[in-house]
Amino acid sequence: MGTVVSIDPRTGRAVEEVAPETTTAEVDRRCAAALAAAPGLEALGRAGRAALLRGLADGLEDRRADIVAVADRETALGPARLTGELTRTCYQLRLFAEVLEEGSYLEAAIDHPGETPMGPRPDLRRMLIPIGPVAVFGASNFPLAFSVPGGDTASALAAGCPVVVKAHGSHPATSQLVFDILVSAAHQAGAPDGTLSLIHGVQAGADLVAHPAIRAVGFTGSVTGGRALLQIIEQRRDPVPFFGELSSLNPVVVTPRAAAERGPAIGTELVGSFTLGAGQFCTKPGLVFVPVGSDGDAVVAAMAEAVRGADAPVLLNEGIAAAYGHLAGGLAEAPGVQVLARGAEPAGDGFRAAPLLLATSAGRLPRQVTEECFGPVSVVARYDGAAELFAALAAMPSSLTATVLRGRRETELPLAVSEQLRPRAGRLIYDAYPTGVAVSWAQHHGGPWPSTNSQHTSVGTTAIRRFLRPITWQGAPADLLPLELTDDYHGVPRRVDGVLELPR
Numbered sequence: 001m002g003t004v005v006s007i008d009p010r011t012g013r014a015v016e017e018v019a020p021e022t023t024t025a026e027v028d029r030r031c032a033a034a035l036a037a038a039p040g041l042e043a044l045g046r047a048g049r050a051a052l053l054r055g056l057a058d059g060l061e062d063r064r065a066d067i068v069a070v071a072d073r074e075t076a077l078g079p080a081r082l083t084g085e086l087t088r089t090c091y092q093l094r095l096f097a098e099v100l101e102e103g104s105y106l107e108a109a110i111d112h113p114g115e116t117p118m119g120p121r122p123d124l125r126r127m128l129i130p131i132g133p134v135a136v137f138g139a140s141n142f143p144l145a146f147s148v149p150g151g152d153t154a155s156a157l158a159a160g161c162p163v164v165v166k167a168h169g170s171h172p173a174t175s176q177l178v179f180d181i182l183v184s185a186a187h188q189a190g191a192p193d194g195t196l197s198l199i200h201g202v203q204a205g206a207d208l209v210a211h212p213a214i215r216a217v218g219f220t221g222s223v224t225g226g227r228a229l230l231q232i233i234e235q236r237r238d239p240v241p242f243f244g245e246l247s248s249l250n251p252v253v254v255t256p257r258a259a260a261e262r263g264p265a266i267g268t269e270l271v272g273s274f275t276l277g278a279g280q281f282c283t284k285p286g287l288v289f290v291p292v293g294s295d296g297d298a299v300v301a302a303m304a305e306a307v308r309g310a311d312a313p314v315l316l317n318e319g320i321a322a323a324y325g326h327l328a329g330g331l332a333e334a335p336g337v338q339v340l341a342r343g344a345e346p347a348g349d350g351f352r353a354a355p356l357l358l359a360t361s362a363g364r365l366p367r368q369v370t371e372e373c374f375g376p377v378s379v380v381a382r383y384d385g386a387a388e389l390f391a392a393l394a395a396m397p398s399s400l401t402a403t404v405l406r407g408r409r410e411t412e413l414p415l416a417v418s419e420q421l422r423p424r425a426g427r428l429i430y431d432a433y434p435t436g437v438a439v440s441w442a443q444h445h446g447g448p449w450p451s452t453n454s455q456h457t458s459v460g461t462t463a464i465r466r467f468l469r470p471i472t473w474q475g476a477p478a479d480l481l482p483l484e485l486t487d488d489y490h491g492v493p494r495r496v497d498g499v500l501e502l503p504r
Contacts, residue, residue, distance in 0.1 A: 047100075067082075068082045110497070126485075128469065131215045140171075152463070156218070166200075206232055217229060241454075243452075249286045251285070252434070255410060257407025270299075270433070275307075275343075279313075279374070286373060288380050290381070310343035310344065324373065353376060362389060443461075445459035491503050
């Protein structure tokens with residue numbers, strides 16, 4: 001087995017050896033430990049797991065400066081961005097503690113025995129229970145919020161599922177540091193050994209997904225990577241759920257009225273969105289529909305000016321930089337596509353990339369511009385009238401988001417655009433930009449294929465639903481029931497004989 005090396009993307013040079021790649025035998029031991037920990041983690045109960053999650057957040061907060069320093073050295077995302085990401089990471093851990101205490105996630109329901117139009121009904125009691133040990137794959141672009149201590153880990157632990165995390169090769173030192181912090185905090189909170197484990201290496205990730213102890217997989221990454229894991233899952237004797245957040249174009253529609261009212265501002269703001277984090281956001285706006293005419297020209301001119309003034313950002317790793325060069329170059333050479341503006345050319349060492357703004361016609365939309373290109377590039381598609389716009393939108397792949405930028409009090413065209421985009425998006429955004437995903441009760445971060453492969457969200461409180469399964473107790477005596485399904489318990493919302501009852 002090889003050694004996992006931490007590389008500084010600003011220089012392209014190795015900085016330290018982090019850990020040996022995890023062997024197949026060690027993956028087996030860690031999965032076995034997770035399986036053994038599952039009953040004890042569930043037995044902590046909702047209050048115990050809420051305390052665990054808060055303890056994890058406190059542990060991360062206590063080492064904030066160390067975590068941000070290591071993450072910045074490995075990702076070049078900058079201290080300000082990473083400080084905010086760590087705040088978000090701690091917030092979502094604490095939010096899931098509140099989800100546990102509130103209790104509606106259990107979907108508790110009781111139907112007492114009685115007569116029905118179908119005949120006699122037995123006593124039936126249903127709620128959600130932990131699915132079992134979960135494999136989580138860290139994402140390259142969010143070394144904290146979508147990695148070892150991220151939303152998949154937080155929601156799985158909240159559900160009562162031990163987690164085995166496959167560290168991303170872009171930030172192995174960050175992964176190891178935060179893992180060590182979490183394990184210490186989990187021990188102090190009384191969590192059983194094996195509640196959290198970490199593995200390194202590509203083969204270890206494959207071994208993890210194939211392991212019979214793993215009952216679900218959470219993944220954020222490319223369609224290619226997701227398909228590879230799905231193939232492993234399909235070859236298991238017992239295929240398990242795979243929750244992949246994969247690819248997204250995130251189209252934006254600028255209405256003629258919006259272009260007339262604030263075209264230059266829209267243009268500048270769009271570039272700020274698609275170059276944020278070097279364009280390495282899953283919600284980056286990759287295709288922008290702008291009306292033809294002088295008002296649309298003002299939007300495009302402002303975009304071009306902003307791109308020409310943009311520096312060459314550092315990308316996360318060599319693979320992303322190489323893919324960006326290949327894909328962005330292919331986009332620029334596609335039939336009917338022209339280069340409108342290019343940012344500063346990369347200089348010096350490291351994995352740098354020039355921001356790029358391209359243009360095409362919505363009426364003759366090349367296939368290449370409807371595919372995601374990870375990095376600081378976006379394509380403007382000029383449309384001539386609503387009919388041409390709607391025809392282009394009909395050719396869009398599904399995305400995590402779709403955005404409509406409207407004029408003041410404009411309704412008719414935005415509504416028609418929304419109806420066209422709704423089947424193809426998990427989140428509809430108005431008069432704002434898709435980059436940035438709030439962690440909340442109402443958030444949905446998902447969408448039809450290829451953005452995700454499930455109906456679930458990977459961000460927000462309902463992300464917990466991925467790692468739970470329903471079970472019904474029929475005719476069970478009270479002393480064999482979970483506390484939340486006993487008649488005298490009123491601490492969580494429940495539906496009793498069809499009537500919703502709130503806690504009292």
